[in-house]
Amino acid sequence: MEDNPYTRLLETMRGEAKEQLPTSYRLGKVVNVNPLKVSTSGIILSGDDLLINGGIARRTEALSMSELSGNLTGTFHGDTGNLAVSGGSMSATAGIEGSLAEGDTVLLISLEDNQKFIVLCKVVSL
Incomplete structure (x- = not known):
């Protein structure tokens, strides 16, 4: 039985789209507030590694x-x-004063192949 050409086209498009997803979200933990340091995936981000939402920054x-x-x-x-x-x-x-404190959980979005991260917001459990 021959492959359906539309199925192959759809699979190709899905593969291309996956490769073009520019961002990924992850959670981080505030290690230090001033200067800001955030731990995520076993690394500590600080300085030029981070951009922060102006509404939560000092x-x-x-x-x-x-x-x-x-x-x-x-x-x-x-x-x-x-x-x-x-x-x-x-x-x-x-x-x-910013709204972040040591131990807070923050939502991060990665840029530039995980070389720079934006601290989007503080997240809490309900």
Whole structure:
């Protein structure tokens, strides 16, 4: 019995598509937060090995307000920050801690043949 040519074509296309899948997902464990180090598949990733979702990374946020009047009172918390009031306008920057802690599990996506990884998000068990 002869091979069905459509079956062979489909098998060829499936094989080609598998080879072109550019990414793979994996879980990692945060070993250190600052500087960020993540363990996955028996290796420790750090520095140039990693890119991180800006929403979970330590970052600086900026805020500005205008047309202010009256007295400014309050308490400023955090290890970094800057507050300026001038001519009825206020601007501020503050260091925002990231949401990762040592021992957290993160979802990674690999790039460049597993040479660089993106930390997409923190994952938890329900």
